[in-house]
Amino acid sequence: MRQPPLTTTASFQALATHAADARDWLMRDLFAADPQRFERLSVEAAGLFLDYSKNRVDGRTLELLASLARERGVEARRDAMFAGERINNTENRAVLHTALRAPRGSKLVVDGQDIDADVHAVLDRVKSFTDAVRSGEWLGHTGKPITDVVNIGIGGSDLGPKMVCLALRHYTHPRLRMHFVSNVDGHDMDAALAQVNPETTLFIVASKTFTTAETMMNAQTARSWFLGQAPEPALARHFVAVSTNTEAIKTFGIDPANMFPFWDWVGGRYSVWSAIGLPVALAVGFGYFSDFLAGAHELDEHFRTAPLEQNLPAILALVGFWNRQFLGAPSVTIAPYHQDLNRFPAYLQQLDMESNGKRVTRDGAPVDTPTCPAIWGECGTNGQHAYFQLLHQGTDVTPIDFIAALRPAHEFGNHHTALLANCFAQSEAFMKGKTADEVRADLQQQGLDASEVERLTPHKTFPGNRPSNTILMERLTPSTLGALIALYEHKTFVQGVLWDVNSFDQWGVELGKVLAKKIEAELGGEAQPAQHDSSTNGLIARARAAV
Numbered sequence: 001m002r003q004p005p006l007t008t009t010a011s012f013q014a015l016a017t018h019a020a021d022a023r024d025w026l027m028r029d030l031f032a033a034d035p036q037r038f039e040r041l042s043v044e045a046a047g048l049f050l051d052y053s054k055n056r057v058d059g060r061t062l063e064l065l066a067s068l069a070r071e072r073g074v075e076a077r078r079d080a081m082f083a084g085e086r087i088n089n090t091e092n093r094a095v096l097h098t099a100l101r102a103p104r105g106s107k108l109v110v111d112g113q114d115i116d117a118d119v120h121a122v123l124d125r126v127k128s129f130t131d132a133v134r135s136g137e138w139l140g141h142t143g144k145p146i147t148d149v150v151n152i153g154i155g156g157s158d159l160g161p162k163m164v165c166l167a168l169r170h171y172t173h174p175r176l177r178m179h180f181v182s183n184v185d186g187h188d189m190d191a192a193l194a195q196v197n198p199e200t201t202l203f204i205v206a207s208k209t210f211t212t213a214e215t216m217m218n219a220q221t222a223r224s225w226f227l228g229q230a231p232e233p234a235l236a237r238h239f240v241a242v243s244t245n246t247e248a249i250k251t252f253g254i255d256p257a258n259m260f261p262f263w264d265w266v267g268g269r270y271s272v273w274s275a276i277g278l279p280v281a282l283a284v285g286f287g288y289f290s291d292f293l294a295g296a297h298e299l300d301e302h303f304r305t306a307p308l309e310q311n312l313p314a315i316l317a318l319v320g321f322w323n324r325q326f327l328g329a330p331s332v333t334i335a336p337y338h339q340d341l342n343r344f345p346a347y348l349q350q351l352d353m354e355s356n357g358k359r360v361t362r363d364g365a366p367v368d369t370p371t372c373p374a375i376w377g378e379c380g381t382n383g384q385h386a387y388f389q390l391l392h393q394g395t396d397v398t399p400i401d402f403i404a405a406l407r408p409a410h411e412f413g414n415h416h417t418a419l420l421a422n423c424f425a426q427s428e429a430f431m432k433g434k435t436a437d438e439v440r441a442d443l444q445q446q447g448l449d450a451s452e453v454e455r456l457t458p459h460k461t462f463p464g465n466r467p468s469n470t471i472l473m474e475r476l477t478p479s480t481l482g483a484l485i486a487l488y489e490h491k492t493f494v495q496g497v498l499w500d501v502n503s504f505d506q507w508g509v510e511l512g513k514v515l516a517k518k519i520e521a522e523l524g525g526e527a528q529p530a531q532h533d534s535s536t537n538g539l540i541a542r543a544r545a546a547v
């Protein structure tokens, strides 16, 4: 059904009126007025606890946001996604990453394809292959067990497995070292190959399409490097592929028996749950990989069944939408207070910005409001010593998602106490700020004279009233990590429905690819200055002169 422009909807207009009042609210006052605020504005599911009380919202804001979600058809679109309808309308595809983590027996059949059977048949193959590599039964061509795995992929075929392998490093097999090569920059491959031995290395060529330029170049380089030191038949023990493109894999020279398939209804950035997760299953073993899928499934069930008012992904999406639309927040910071989630902000950058970085609706009309904010971040406490200055005292309001585990996976207890103290202190500081009067009182107490107090006060004042969410889990485990990723996937989905964009295509990445092909030919061959502007020609000329 065609959606009316967002700003013309009754709920959006009610929110806009409400927002005019909310602009003057101080969160300090909201907390003071309601001792139950934390209890009322927090929610728990699938091992995740979300505190969203430190946002500039009240009960009415949340009611209006839930009405907007209903008016935009969030529940119906959610159900359509789970049922396998072709909601990716510009590519005419279903969007079924949720089916990849559904337990055996879910009986989902879409367009005659028995999704449940296909998914579990591949998972069975992932299990037997990863069991064999991990146990040492799968040997390299000279009879030695595999010690190193090099995943060659980019974008969705890299970010997910890499982030998850890092996050679950406590669960990884002691013999297997994981490497990820994504960049066409030869330094990336060079660094990986310098660390591995061809006799004991397994290469995974991970590409949904098996046409991605960077991955193809990296895969060819790895193949040549390997064949420089091993005979051709050895390829079968050292190269496997994850793809939807069987023909291209055969052409590349990988035995189809070493291919792990997936399907066009799995978007790249939603593919870590598919055979693209092979590095994860190799690293942590199929049991923990299954726990990872099960954690995501538990969150899926929550998303599918909980009313919007108690639905974690819906709340995260609605509050984020409020901050973007009505408080004008141009970006969102992701701050995991867990070093093992080091790559999580980068992962979310792709998930959110590639999904909702759109400017037209599903019908091709311009979206009449700003859409996806920029997503960025870094682990706490490191970020505190870098860009948190801007978050506290800069001119933009930047909402922050704090993410922490209550229990660490190490035994240095005092470190964890310090870490959590910092995490909670930051959210408190963002909310409360420090008024000019409070600063003055402090400075006077330090014995500064009156003119010095006045000179320093504006610099030391914190406006506060800056929104944040805090997501807590008991521990970072395969299951809670699965739930955490699914939480953000569905948050992204809900925001996409509010803006009425197609969150599942990514046409914006195409133009640069086409131009890069042309310029690559010019760098190695004849320049075509008539095709470019003076800047691009100038840059090409400099690179040609340097060769």
Ligand code: G6Q
Pocket: 154, 155, 156, 157, 206, 207, 208, 209, 210, 211, 212, 215, 267, 268, 269, 270, 354, 506
């Ligand atoms: C993700 C994008 C993109 C994709 C890469 C790799 O949603 O589509 O990041 O994953 O371009 O694509 P291939 O897996 O086809 O090599």
